Every structure is written in structure tokens, then in C-alpha cells.
Amino acid sequence: MDHQLVVMFHLLCAVLFVGAVAMEVLILEPVRKLIGDELFQQVEFYLFRRIRRTYPFAVIPLYITGFYMYFGYIESFGGFAAFIDTRFGMMLTVKMSLALGLLTIFATSPFVFMQHRSRSAGGHLKHFLIVTGGPEDFRIDRFEAVHYLAMGLGIGIVVLAKLMFML
Numbered sequence: 001m002d003h004q005l006v007v008m009f010h011l012l013c014a015v016l017f018v019g020a021v022a023m024e025v026l027i028l029e030p031v032r033k034l035i036g037d038e039l040f041q042q043v044e045f046y047l048f049r050r051i052r053r054t055y056p057f058a059v060i061p062l063y064i065t066g067f068y069m070y071f072g073y074i075e076s077f078g079g080f081a082a083f084i085d086t087r088f089g090m091m092l093t094v095k096m097s098l099a100l101g102l103l104t105i106f107a108t109s110p111f112v113f114m115q116h117r118s119r120s121a122g123g124h125l126k127h128f129l130i131v132t133g134g135p136e137d138f139r140i141d142r143f144e145a146v147h148y149l150a151m152g153l154g155i156g157i158v159v160l161a162k163l164m165f166m167l
């Protein structure tokens with residue numbers, strides 16, 4: 001597939017993903033002070049559940065296109081050793097590592113944010129895929145730290161993605 005088309009698709013998915021995190025930090029967090037913790041917990045639970053159920057459709061293609069391009073670059077540099085020896089290769093690999101960190105936050109979020117009661121493997125899988133439980137199970141005490149970390153990673157990834165072509 002044409003490289004620029006893959007980049008465009010990668011960027012569209014990236015905008016959706018990092019945009020959702022930015023919305024949570026810049027819009028929802030300040031609104032919390034106006035609506036109070038009880039209402040915030042309800043709103044955030046339904047928002048989080050919706051994001052967790054729909055965003056895999058952006059997140060999975062984002063990482064597939066990313067790795068597709070990453071391995072393409074390794075091949076064009078003639079192998080990983082030659083690739084990592086360049087500033088571009090090093091920065092792209094750091095960007096990939098930060099992106100994997102962000103993916104870990106997204107993937108584990110049902111267990112980080114929700115008080116999950118099921119003990120069976122099927123129950124864990126169901127919770128991982130669609131988020132089970134109700135608004136009362138949502139841990140608002142973890143909201144700030146996790147979202148600020150995710151936002152920091154998102155900004156770092158985008159800045160690195162541009163710097164690796166400039167330096």
C-alpha cells in the first residue's frame with residue numbers, strides 16, 4: 001500500500017486516540033469541580049465504557065499501521081542493528097516504546113478504573129472486552145493520575161514523531 005496513505009490512516013487513528021485523552025483531561029476534569037464527585041462518577045463511567053467499547057476500532061489499526069511502517073523502516077535500513085544505530089531509528093524506537101506504554105494503560109484500564117468482582121476467566125475476558133459493572137464501581141480517585149500520565153505519553157509520542165524527521 002502507498003506509504004503516505006498508511007501514514008494518513010495512522011494519523012487519523014492517532015488523532016482519535018490522543019484526542020479522547022485530551023478531552024478527558026482538558027474538558028472533563030475541570031467540569032468535575034462544577035458537577036461534584038457523584039455526578040462525575042456516573043458521567044465518567046458511561047464515557048469510559050463507551051470509549052473502551054468503541055476505541056479498539058481506532059487503536060488496533062493505529063498500532064497495526066505503526067508496526068507495519070516500523071518493520072518497513074528496519075528492512076529499508078538493512079536490519080535492526082543498522083536501524084537502531086541511526087538517530088531516526090533510535091527516536092522511532094523510543095516513540096514505539098512510549099506508544100506501547102500508552103497501549104498498556106488503555107488495555108488494562110477496565111481493571112485499573114473498575115472494582116471488578118468476577119473471579120472466573122470468562123468474567124475477566126468479558127470485563128476486558130465490554131466493561132462490566134456499574135457507575136458505583138468506577139474509581140474516580142485514579143482518574144487524574146492515569147489520565148495525566150496518558151496525556152503526557154500522547155504528547156511525547158507526537159513530538160517524537162515529528163522530531164525524528166527534523167533532527
Ligand code: HEM
Pocket residue numbers: 007010011014015017018062063065066067068069070073092095096099100102154157158161162
Ligand atoms: C498512541 C500511539 C501513536 C501515536 C499517537 C502516533 C503518532 C504518530 C504521528 C503524529 C506521526 C507523524 C506522521 C507524520 O506527520 O508524518 C507518526 C508517524 C509514525 N509512527 Fe506513530 N503513533 C503511534 C503509535 C505508533 C506505533 C506503535 C508505531 C510502531 C512502531 C508507530 C510507528 C510510526 C512510524 C514508523 C511513523 C513514521 C511515518 C512516516 O514514515 O512518515 N507509531 N506517528
